Amino acid sequence: MSNNPPIEVPQGAIRLNTDSQKLEFFAQDRWHEMATDVPTLDGGARGLAYRGGANNEIDVITIPTTGNATDFGNALSSAGGLHMAASRTRSIAAGGGTPSRINVIEFVTFSSTGNGQNFGDLTVVGAGGGQMGMSNQTRGVFAGRTSPSNVNTMDFITIATEGNALDFGDQGNTEGGMNCFSSPTRGVMGGAHPNNTPRIEFITIASKGNSQEFGSLLFDQELSGAASSATRGVWMGGRYAPSPTNMTTIQYVQIQTLGNAIEFGDLISVRNDSGGMSDCVRGICYGGGNPSGSINNIEYIHIPTLGNAFDFGDAQNAAGYSCNSNGHGGL
Numbered sequence: 001m002s003n004n005p006p007i008e009v010p011q012g013a014i015r016l017n018t019d020s021q022k023l024e025f026f027a028q029d030r031w032h033e034m035a036t037d038v039p040t041l042d043g044g045a046r047g048l049a050y051r052g053g054a055n056n057e058i059d060v061i062t063i064p065t066t067g068n069a070t071d072f073g074n075a076l077s078s079a080g081g082l083h084m085a086a087s088r089t090r091s092i093a094a095g096g097g098t099p100s101r102i103n104v105i106e107f108v109t110f111s112s113t114g115n116g117q118n119f120g121d122l123t124v125v126g127a128g129g130g131q132m133g134m135s136n137q138t139r140g141v142f143a144g145r146t147s148p149s150n151v152n153t154m155d156f157i158t159i160a161t162e163g164n165a166l167d168f169g170d171q172g173n174t175e176g177g178m179n180c181f182s183s184p185t186r187g188v189m190g191g192a193h194p195n196n197t198p199r200i201e202f203i204t205i206a207s208k209g210n211s212q213e214f215g216s217l218l219f220d221q222e223l224s225g226a227a228s229s230a231t232r233g234v235w236m237g238g239r240y241a242p243s244p245t246n247m248t249t250i251q252y253v254q255i256q257t258l259g260n261a262i263e264f265g266d267l268i269s270v271r272n273d274s275g276g277m278s279d280c281v282r283g284i285c286y287g288g289g290n291p292s293g294s295i296n297n298i299e300y301i302h303i304p305t306l307g308n309a310f311d312f313g314d315a316q317n318a319a320g321y322s323c324n325s326n327g328h329g330g331l
Contacts, residue, residue, distance in 0.1 A: 081088070083122075143171055186256065191224055198219060230255075
């Protein structure tokens with residue numbers, strides 16, 4: 001089967017290659033093979049949720065199932081607002097606040113429960129909000145952060161090799177706290193904290209450089225749970241300050257096309273400051289808070305089909321979380 005598509009194929013299209021019997025997606029004028037070897041550690045992709053704050057515990061769930069989270073281990077620090085990245089084997093957590101901003105990068109191995117280990121340091125200290133990181137199988141990129149004032153520096157690491165982060169480029173948006181997801185080629189950032197801009201930006205993960213404009217969210221938003229498949233990304237919940245409105249809205253974009261977000265459905269619970277993760281089929285919205293306080297419930301959606309969220313189970317504690325998985329859309 002030819003790797004050169006006809007001109008009319010839309011960005012983000014999916015096909016079955018009848019020669020290789022592999023699923024492929026169309027991006028940047030070529031067909032790319034989709035990863036179908038998602039690790040089945042407990043019957044499916046594994047998701048991790050870092051609590052931070054006064055407790056440094058890490059929760060673990062199996063994304064294709066439902067049920068309550070169990071204990072994975074403890075992070076090195078009790079920082080919240082972490083920048084997250086992951087390969088199929090490693091979970092990376094970077095920066096955050098205790099509330100003092102830090103630049104520590106740590107990792108755990110998905111296949112074995114246990115505590116965080118030192119990876120290296122970011123170039124700039126700082127915390128994010130929601131899901132502040134993008135990654136493919138090779139590289140993790142950490143976008144803008146509060147340090148304590150907002151900075152637009154982006155760092156990157158090679159996930160398989162411990163060491164300090166290097167400069168990737170700059171965001172166009174000088175606010176921190178944008179909520180991010182990935183395809184194998186692109187990282188996408190939407191929303192910002194604390195001024196709730198609706199701007200969406202993107203980068204090409206494999207090549208260093210500044211971010212470019214993608215489009216706009218449905219409304220000004222911050223602290224959403226972000227998740228993706230290889231072609232579609234979603235932002236779940238979040239807050240429009242100073243009024244706590246639109247906190248159940250789910251919105252999405254097709255990652256390989258430029259444009260504004262579209263409504264996907266609604267969460268069950270009003271929430272912001274939630275973590276987000278996926279196995280490319282399910283998107284998980286994890287913990288967070290609302291005007292009444294912190295919450296511990298976990299919800300999920302089916303990323304390929306629009307619609308409202310379903311109940312998954314409960315986190316170990318009511319809190320805001322930073323999350324990633326070994327089956328997300330960038331792998």
